[in-house]
Amino acid sequence: MSASSTRPSYAAVLRMPYATRTFTAALAARLSYGMVSLAVMLAVSRATDSYTAAGVVVALFGAASVFLSPLRAALVDRHGPRRALLPMASLYAGLLGALAAVSWRPGAPVPVLAVVAVAAGACTPPIGATMRAVWGELITDRRLLQRAYSLDGVAEELLFVSGPLLVGLMTGFAPPAAAVAVSALLVGLGTTAFVASPAVKGVAVHVARAGARTRLGRGLVQPVVVAAGVGLSLGAVDLLVLAFAEQRHHGENAVAWVLAALSAGSAVGGLLNGAVDWRMSARLRLPLLAVGLALALGVAGLAPGLVTLSAAVAVAGLFVAPALTTSYLLADESAPPGGRVRAGTWVNTAVNAGSSAGAAAVGLLVGRLPLAVCFAASGAVALVAALVSWHGEASPDVRTGEAAELVR
Template sequence: MSASSSRPSYAAVLRLSHARRTFGAALLGRLSYGTVSLAMMLAVNRATGSYVVAGTVMALFGVMSVLLSPARAALVDRYGPRRALGPMAMSYASLLAVLAAVSWRPGAPVALVAGAAVAAGACTPPLGPTMRAVWGEVVRDKALLQRAYGLDGVAEEVLFVSGPLVVGGLLRFAPPAAGVALSAVLVASGTLAFVSSPVVRGVRPTPAVKSARRPRGGRALLQPVVVAGGVGLSLGAVDLLVVAFAEQRHHGDDVVAWVLAALSAGSALGGLLNGAFEWRTNARVRLPLLAAGLGLALAAAGLAPGLLALTVAVACAGLFVAPALTTAYLIADESAPPGFRTQAGAWVNTAVNAGGSAGAATVGLLVTHAPLGLCFALAGTVALLAAAVPAGSRMPTPTTA
């Protein structure tokens, strides 16, 4: 890839040397993250005959995957993508293959199923943070980097929407465990193609210098991490709130899928517009405004009198999601001291995922005891509070692995 482009557009991003090959390989591997959750949940439930076990296994898998993400990203920063991602992906794929094998038929030992899932979660390769770090390494023009991050964010939205559809299509011909096996194939082939790209081969690990441990090394990382966590928490709440809305208004389950699809469509559109727009304001100024926009839109969704109004409000909320996360990743990348670029992105990624889990758990307790409109307002308030984090706040610089 070249360092800059005279035409800062999405097409210009993809015209960079080896960009399509590198980005396409990363997306192939990341598609596995869109397929694995549904496939694993269905496979474990079928193998053990227990929703409780399936839910517990998924929770443990998610905890290991999310909480260890910064540590795995630290290995990428320390040893480089080629040396770190390959072993991680092969370990992760192998453990998913074991899980697929033991859950192929009913009657699998719970301990073996849970052990394979937990171990796989601990090895999840940080393909998203690494791809964003590669963009930051090779694209020096800020306007073009914004387009690259915007394209990355929109593509990620598409992957997480299409992943369950792929699993649904596969279930017409094979048991759920086949979806787990497919996830293993996707992550292994995608990662190997990614690390063999000339662009990734050219990325060398950057030693963490002593100056990175000074306070300014972690300056302003708190803002993107907290805002990302607030966005994730709000989104985690929305999923269950839409389900509750459909039940209260006596709509079918298919309605839930359409409303959440509107959220994803809004996010994809917002990401495209954000990446294409020539911003004159600083990213640290834009980030709280985007988070506030999300919060206000979610609060407005709680006032929706019917399904159409809710769908429109949720789609409007989605317009702020991808731009907020893309901006958070940009700030984290700019704030990262030498040797911490992948880790910085991984902290934002971890905050989003952890926030999503916390939001789902919290609203699950609230929705049966509080009016639905109030629950939507509280979900929006979380994003508003996250927007209030000062841009100059500090957090400890992540430690090396």
């Protein structure tokens, strides 16, 4: 379907056939992902009376989800969303339900919790990547597609802010395991409604015919490299903000406010990015966005107080959603229709893996180096990613578009 005659606005995105219905269902399922990590951590901590056990179980759950995501995306590309997502979502929801049941009361064995969590993580359905593939099928106007991706990215940002808040509200009157059960219910019902949409059914037929014959090209390297750099930087920021608050004797609530400023900046940046008709190519724009993030984080390390840190982190956030949205756009351009889910998933995997690695790496630096140096180091990672991706953009293969060709 073409949007060439549609005014390129966010309202125009939602006016596309079946767009609002499909997007709403996808958001319901993805809200589960905004809730599940905190819900599992609290449930396991309550069941085992051990923060260490909770950390290990959540880490295993996250690792299984992140590192197996390209394989799950390949199944969606090969068999279509309807045939692949429903079994995944059913298994994922069922295993989360089992985890909720096991962790409902104290005394649950840690090995049992870990095994169920790993099994659940391995089945996580790639709803976000599939929704972006649906956008690519619904919309052929690149300006409108940019707005669709920006809207998608901002909505996802808000889900990951509201998800923990919902968990916090639920734990005020129910065991944490109830939040795990609600997360399972959301992904089950949301995915069912999502794949029932005519927009998704059309993608399923197309992908099922094309997915097994194509593989991704080198044009995917640039967005994946930048996404990994952004993820590494963001993974470091959480711990750095906590260290900053502790050094200046602020409470834990202060950390939440600073990270909320980061999310707010990212949401504003995402909306602005989608509203601008860029004359600069996406492949040139992407490394510049990473440079902006790097500089903002470097300045954040020089903040004398909490207010200035919040402002600097909010400025850094202005570059986050645009960088990720542009990465997803380039991944979509670099992939054939039968590889769209995999292409988007590689970017998502890079962000999540980078975030985990960034948190681990900065944990080794905090306490050994001044915080200003640690902030600068977190920004330097995004800067290096920008330079590496810029070098790739300058290569003859990418300039001539050969990197995006399919190998059949």
